[in-house]
Amino acid sequence: MTLNKPKLSRRAFLATSGALSFAVLGGGLVSVFRDPAEAQDLSRSEINAWVTISSNGRVAIRYASGEMGQGVSTSLPMVLAEELDADWSMVDAQQVDQGAPATYGNPLINNILYTAGSLSIAGYYDTMRRAGATARRVLIHSAAAEWQVPDGEVTSEPGVVVHGPSGHRMSFGEVVALPRLVTDVPAITDADLKPREQWRLIGSDVERLDIPEKTRGAITYSIDVRLPGMVYAAELLAPVEGETPTVTADREARAVPGVVDIIPLRNAVAVVAETWEAALAARELLTVEWSRTSPFRSTDSAAELKELAAAAADPACEAFAWETRGDARAALGSSDRVISAEYSTEYVYHAQMEPLAAVASVDEDGKGAEVWLGTQSQTVSIGIAAGVLQTTPDRIRFHAMQMGGGFGRRTFFARDLLPDALLLSKQLKRPVKLMWTREDDVKNGWFRPATAHRLEAALDGDGNVRAWRHRVVSASILQFSMPDNWLKANNRDFLVMEGTESTDYAIPHFLAEHAIADRRARVAAWRGIGWGPNMFARECFVDELAAAAKANPVSFRRRLLKNSERGMRVLDAVVAMSKFGTPPQGRAHGLSFAGYKDTRAAGVAEVSVDGQTGRVRVHRFWAAVDPGVAIHPKNLVGQVEGGIIFGLSGHLQERITIAAGEVQQSNYYDYEPLRIGDIPEIEVQIIESGAAPSGAGEIGVPMTGAAVANAIFALTGQRPRQIPFGQLQS
Known part of the structure; x- marks a missing residue:
């Protein structure tokens, strides 16, 4: 041998x-x-x-x-x-x-x-x-x-x-x-x-x-980090983005036992103390005047929604093509039968469970630091720290902590807390833990932007969709959150526009376009990014087209999905799971097909509406999901369930409103996510196609809004055109 x-x-x-x-x-x-x-x-x-x-x-x-x-x-x-x-x-x-x-x-x-x-x-x-x-x-x-x-x-x-x-x-x-x-x-x-x-x-x-x-409470999050000699910092933050503080009285605050210093920063006043409780108590005693010169003082979210809708309806409003197939403008212009509809979405907050915190310990020479942070991007956070200290990334010793929820909020939040924690540590020559309360985070959140949608479609004599145009009006998330990338993006904001492509649908003439509105608030990706609002508008519109074509929602979508084997399989699976169209007395079913990148899914919601209060209740939700390959099926199902709950909460009741530049909500009592008693019974079926694994953390969100809205129409004859739905008119 x-x-x-x-x-x-x-x-x-x-x-x-x-x-x-x-x-x-x-x-x-x-x-x-x-x-x-x-x-x-x-x-x-x-x-x-x-x-x-x-x-x-x-x-x-x-x-x-x-x-x-x-x-x-x-x-x-x-x-x-x-x-x-x-x-x-x-x-x-x-x-x-x-x-x-x-x-x-x-x-x-x-x-x-x-x-x-x-x-x-x-x-x-x-x-x-x-x-x-x-x-x-x-x-x-x-x-x-x-x-x-x-x-x-x-x-x-x-x-x-x-x-x-x-x-x-x-x-x-x-x-x-x-x-x-x-x-x-x-x-x-x-x-x-x-x-x-x-x-x-x-x-x-x-x-x-x-x-x-x-389960044992043994995981250390950034909010739990404790270091020898560490001090705690609380911030009195500008009520409106871009305003600067002038401290007019701080004697009482400095007299609170344990207070180390009170330090004005770019858009906040930091109270640093030996304990978090002392920092919070002292913050309440500060008297601060704000510059009141920010252009965001004019922001009014209700007025903004009207402006976005007007821009969506204005054919002269400049828009940038995101996806083009054939010639949608010409096909729509030559068609005898064009259907149109408009939809809108309001600002929403991420509502992650763990409050935001950053811990920093700057070196003696001020050119290096050790950082503890729960972040969705180690690279971005290290780059921010290096920039603040005017040093090189190798001087930043970074500890990536587990996070108590992210949903997009922890992608760039290091721009909020980390610079201040570093500057405070450098000045005080001590480790600093900077934390925001829930109220701080809500008032200064980075929100999913408000959007307006106008959709137009041409139907041929057989009720097939010959042409489609989807115009989205929204501020650019990419421009605010990733300005360097925006400079190279050629007006293509994937964080807003993904999901409008509708490539699973057989539509010969197609156009999706983005009319970029002025930013009126801090904006960021939210779980599901653009797919959430875009699927809500698209799938509600598909039901409207089905009605115009005198077809049921299932058969109409099957025609659209004739070239998508994966799409057809999840659609047929969810229809079978839910026994679509046969709800109990007093309830109705609504259907939505959705994708998220390379994942395909379809959802059915079973809904009732209280005749006295107009309150919408989702009793059951079925989802069929094709993730390509399911690496960890039990966890994948959990992620889809979480996404469905997250999406339902955002579509049913979550909203941020802004008046005179100030966010009106402050905590979970006035920004109320879906409560446990309102969680529907959820059934998820995995339909593997053998394609490359594509993830499932966000696919639950895009399928929810239209499924609920279409069920509401089936039950009441009212078509919800704005999310959150809130209380329906009785």
Whole structure:
């Protein structure tokens, strides 16, 4: 028998103690380290490990996305552990704090550390599979060299390397403790990855790794961080964006026991104290005058909605094409039968459970800092910190904390809190924890923008949609939240316009366009980004077109979906699940087809309306979802359920109103999310297509609004055209 000659790298002979870290490099090459510290000593631009195996057999898998409750701290490690053939009971997950973009950055988001848009699985799926397969190959080649047998005769079982002919077995821990490790292994190709029929973990319902610690209250969020010598900061914030403070009286505030200092900042006055309670108490005693010169003083959300609607109806209003197929303008102009409708949406707040907090400890020289932050983007946050201190990103030691909800609010919130925490720490030469109360966050939130929609469609003699035009009028989220990206975007704001493409629908002449309105408030992505408002308008309009064509909502959508096998499957599935069109007495069903990026879904709502109060109640909601591949089905269902509840809450009752530039709401009593007693019975069915995994954290939102609105029309004859619906006229 001829033995494969082991190829040993310069690190093949290492001490037998410690752990083994694998770092996957460009081109699929691998380097191996005995412990994470050795890897950290090397340049981050060259190398970073994804997985560490200890001699006791524990497998630590790193994941680069931020954990905010959506379960990536389990689903991403599952992908790597599958290809590694790890024993799941021996797996630990570690979040990446910072690192080289080429290694840790999400390839779907410009190779930066950024968690949004249901892109964690889609972005890291291939990377994590190859990292796991490469690590497994190193273990197999190393064991083969130790046993002096061909590599091809060695395989693995969960947590164990096995040579079948001889019966030799070694645990992963025993392999990494060998004196010789074969690290110069062939690069992984697609053919080397496990076929689906061999998956043990992907597609299974393993328990989430983060739940036990969360259940015990052992997870540390940024709001929980405590450091030696740390002080607490509360801020009296400008009531209107862009206004500056003048402190006219602070003697009583400074007299509160424990107060360290009172410091005016760009748009706030910070009260710093030895305790949070002292900082809050002192803040209440401040007397501050605001500049009252902000142009946002004129913002009135009710007036803005009217202006947006007028712009949507004005054909002379400039708009920028987002999606074009055929010639919609000409087809609409030559049609004898054009249907039109208008819809609108109001501002909504993210309402994440964990209040915002940032902890910073600036170095003595003022050119470096250690930061603790629950953020949806480590890269953005590190860049902000480096900019504030006028230093380089390598001087920022960043700790990415788990988040108690994000929904888009924690994507760029570092622009709000982190600069002030850093400036306060630099001035006071002490670690500072800056926190915002719920009222601070509501009053100074970054909201999903108000939007207006005008839709026009031409029907041919057979009731088919020949042409379609969808005009969205809204401020640009991208322009405010990512100004550098906006400069290169050529007036294309994906955060507003995604979802208007309607590529699943067979419409020969199509135009979606964005009329960009002046910004009147801080605006940001909200769970589901543009898909929420855009699907609400589109799917309500589809029901209107079906009525005009004298077709039922199901058959009409089936015609539109004739070229979309995935779309047809979820539509048919949800119709069957819900027994669509046969609701109990006093209720009605409403249907909506929706997508979110590469995920397809359809939803049905069962609704009643109180004849006395006009209150809308959703009793049941069915959803069929095609995520391509369901990595963690139990978690995927939970995410869809959460998205449905989030969407229903926003569509039924959540709204932010602004008068004279000031937000009128302040806490959960006047900005009231859906309460537990109003949560409907939800049933979710996963319809796998075998397409690439595409995520499910946001797909629940886009399907909800129109499903409820269409049910309301079926029951009452009233078509809701603005969300939130509120109380209907009785």
